[in-house]
Amino acid sequence: MRLRPLVTVSIAAASAVLLAGCSGLGGNAASPTPTSTSTAAVDLCDAMAPSGAASESVTVGGDFGSAPTIEFDSPLKVDELQATVLTEGDGEQTSAGDYISYALTAYGADEGDELVTLGYKPGELMPSQISAESPLGQILGCNGPGTRVVATFPATPATETAAAIAAEVYVIDVLDIVPTAAWGAPQDPVDGMPVVTLAEDGTPSVEIPDADPPTETEVATLKKGDGYKVQDGDYVLIQYYGARWSNGEVFDQTWDGTPYAAQTTGFVEGFQKALTGFPVGSQVLVVIPPAEGYGEGEINETDLKGETLVFVVDILGAQHVESE
The missing domain is CATH 3.10.50.40 (Chitinase A; domain 3)
Incomplete structure (x- = not known):
């Protein structure tokens, strides 16, 4: 018999509790098989979205590990997912299947309004598993702890089951790779x-x-x-x-x-x-x-x-x- 709670909630859904309405990160449902092979690491590195005019136009202030300030001319035209590394981490690279702790700030690309800031305080954001197929993997690639990335998401049209989502701007700090066993x-x-x-x-x-x-x-x-x-x-x-x-x-x-x-x-x-x-x-x-x-x-x-x-x-x- 399997132990299961009364209501099953995935890691991605737990994050979505506070990220409802934001595209990409809150809706990531990918659950790749954990692996540490060199092939998986290469795949994750190659998965990172390219830097471009939209992501490079965003000015980000503040230190890594604390909530950033973001400036850009709105409305910002965002035609595709773009990601620009602002601070390179000096720790180990992440691999597909790793769980990472991270923090983020999101802004609306059209109005320049802040949507959410999460993860800079303990207990604000659940660790997430990263893969080449997930939005998180496509933003961060294999960049490890210490990395800060600014990313721009294009608008998502409405479907039969989901409302339309406007274009957004994210700043994400990779805080740590989370062990899969208790470390206390x-x-x-x-x-x-x-x-x-x-x-x-x-x-x-x-x-x-x-x-x-x-x-x-x-x-x-x-x-x-x-x-x-x-x-x-x-x-x-x-x-x-x-x-x-x-x-x-x-x-x-x-x-x-x-x-x-x-x-x-x-x-x-x-x-x-x-x-x-x-x-x-x-x-x-x-x-x-x-x-x-x-x-x-x-x-x-x-x-x-x-x-x-x-x-x-x-x-x-x-x-x-x-x-x-």
Whole structure:
């Protein structure tokens, strides 16, 4: 049985919560297979849009890593996607499938009005996976952390399912390449909790104690992150590994695919306790009795009813959502 929240939300959709109405970045739904091969890196470098008259006409002020000021003569004529590198990063290049943290400012090309500024404060923007097919990849190419790019997007005509979008101007700062395993400081294990062993790539395995399961949800920090603290209702980007207490059998994990993004409130109650209040970069161990999992009942092989669940959760990113 696969663990899935009540409402499935992709990484791109999580970003779109605050980017609604902006073209390109908010609607990127590409999910390429992660790879670090040299061929993928070349493909991503070649994917970057060319610099041109429109993007080169935009004047950008301010330091990398802080919200920029943007000046251009409006209305700015934008016939095609163009991207101009303003600051070259001196770190490693990105590869197709990497997750990157970034910040952006967007302006309307016709009126010169600011549309949105996101990502310069912790918890404002979810990390995104980059590919040669995605708008993010076409703006940034394989340029790594430390890179600032100005890009101009042409207008998008209306379709049967989407409204027209006017031409836009973006400034994007590439802040970091996000690891796909928690990077926080290791913490001492907690007596009586399952023992977690990590493979070289971060994949966990769990040894269940020879004891009765707890009757209340128990949570322990395995690695303490140093990032934004997740709040109730936020979107999170996570890796997770789930096993049954009764026999140690793994019933669900993300380590055989890609990290997973969803809203905290979409998970079962016990799982939420391994997310809310923990900083990004943390790895959390949680043991969830049936009452805060999938309900009481007879333990069986077809579902998780009656089962005490054991999860190892790596918190890789988060995006805050204001409560209504």
